Amino acid sequence: MSADPVLILQLRRMGDLILTFPLLLALGRRYPGHPLWVAADPRFFRELMPLAPEAVFFPPEHLPMLARRGYAAAINLDTRPEAAACMAALEAPLKFGPMAEEDGLRIHGFWQLYRAALTRNNRHNAFHWADLHRLDVLPPGPWWPGATPGASRARATAGGERIGLVLGASEAVKRPDARFWARLAARLVRAGLVPLLLGGAAERELGAEVARLARLPQANLCGRLSLREVAAVMRGLALCVTPDTGPMHLADWLGVPVLDLSMGPVHARETGPVSPGQWVLRAAMSCVGCWSCRQARCSCKAAFTPEGVGRAVLALLDQPRGIPGGGDVAWPGLRLLRTGRDALGLHTLVPVGNVPSVGRSLEDFWQAAFLCFAGEDLAPQL
Structure with a gap:
């Protein structure tokens, strides 16, 4: 049997x-x-x-x-x-x-209950959702699995000139607009790079508008490829520039180098790229990581400019020489971070240049606290 x-x-x-x-x-x-x-x-x-x-x-x-x-x-x-x-x-x-x-809906498992409690209450959460999915099944430890299997293989075969621009996201506030993408694509062309506009059927009109504004009709692949074909294109990218969206996770899973434009009501420690060695660009503001913006204008999205993102792309392609060590000096209003794994194998998000952050310290504190709540055997390792 x-x-x-x-x-x-x-x-x-x-x-x-x-x-x-x-x-x-x-x-x-x-x-x-x-x-x-x-x-x-x-x-x-x-x-x-x-x-x-x-x-x-x-x-x-x-x-x-x-x-x-x-x-x-x-x-x-x-x-x-x-x-x-x-x-x-x-x-x-x-x-x-x-x-x-019989007596109503119940949530079983310490970490599944923790994940459910994050709804509109995730201000200082430091756990990635991919980790929360498995913590009830596999407790963390120094041996805990980290990178996805295809990461080193995809990075070794990535091309040197093609830059993927993933245009869409689940909400407009979580992605740049057409004019932004067009200016960024034109900036990359001037630097000798080849931008490719990626997206599904929902981004067909957006892709056409970006291609028209940038005068790059041949770059627009939005709505023209199956998901499997998008994955094949991604494997040949030098870098995938993307908001926090499904194709970003696909590129990350495939091991393609990712620059996550973490804008709007998203939290990069929760749903950003999970593989070690990926890049996150987000506003240098205390309110980043909210569940939903309560302001009349989404200031964290306004912090992104095509010029700033373009400089970040060129710096990452020229790493390590192109990346400054002083935090957000090269990109005013923005902060560059990199994903990694800590001693327990859990996802980390560390500012380039180790810029001090009260918010990050609080996130790390509450992560340690909940690990202790979940199991006293973890306390000596924290």
Whole structure:
């Protein structure tokens, strides 16, 4: 008889599904010989299956069928009622995430409960969502897995001139506008680089407008490629410049060098690039990392200029000579950070030049506090 599978429910967007891939790797280590089953949106998993860890994918309409059997473990990363109902009906010795019980909705697992509590309350959260997905399954330690498997391979084969510009995001406030992208693309052309405009069908009009303003019709690939073809293009990029969006996570998973333009109500320590060695550019403001902007004008987005981002791109391509060590001196109003892993294997986001930050100190404090709350055995390692 074959071993019971391990079930993961992740019915959200493309980026959320890709951030589940490190969890699949962790589950494969904890449950060797047990097949991994994933319920997800077929619009995304059909194209991502060749790039994902080995797993069997099911569309959401299969949830009633999935609820009628037993599993070695089950993890619900979704908030939909049908996912919670599936968790309540299935049998498994370990269940994590939201579950519809007789007395109401309950969330099982310390770190799944912590993640749910971040809604509009994430000001000083220091845990990346990709880490939170797996902390209930695999406690952190010096041996904890860090980089994604394809990172070194993709960086070794990346081209030297093509720069990907991912135009879209889930909300307009989280991405630059067409004029910004056009000026940045023109700046890159003047530097001898080849910009490529990337996006799906939703960015078709935006891509056409950027290409028209920049006079680069041949650069526009928005809406013309399948997700698998976008991944193939990304593998040949010297750098992918992108807001916090699904294609950013795809580039990061593939190991493509990423510059994340972290603008608007996003928190780079939560949902930015997760692989070590990636780059994040965000406003040098105390309010970065909010859940939703309460100001009449989103000041953190206004801090970004095509000229500043263009200088950052050229500096990263010329690293380490091109990167100043003094923080945001070269990019007024912006701060450059780099992703990494700490002694416990957890995601870190460190300012270039180690610029002092009260906000970062508070994030690190609360990270240590919650690690101690989760397990006293971690205290000596902090």
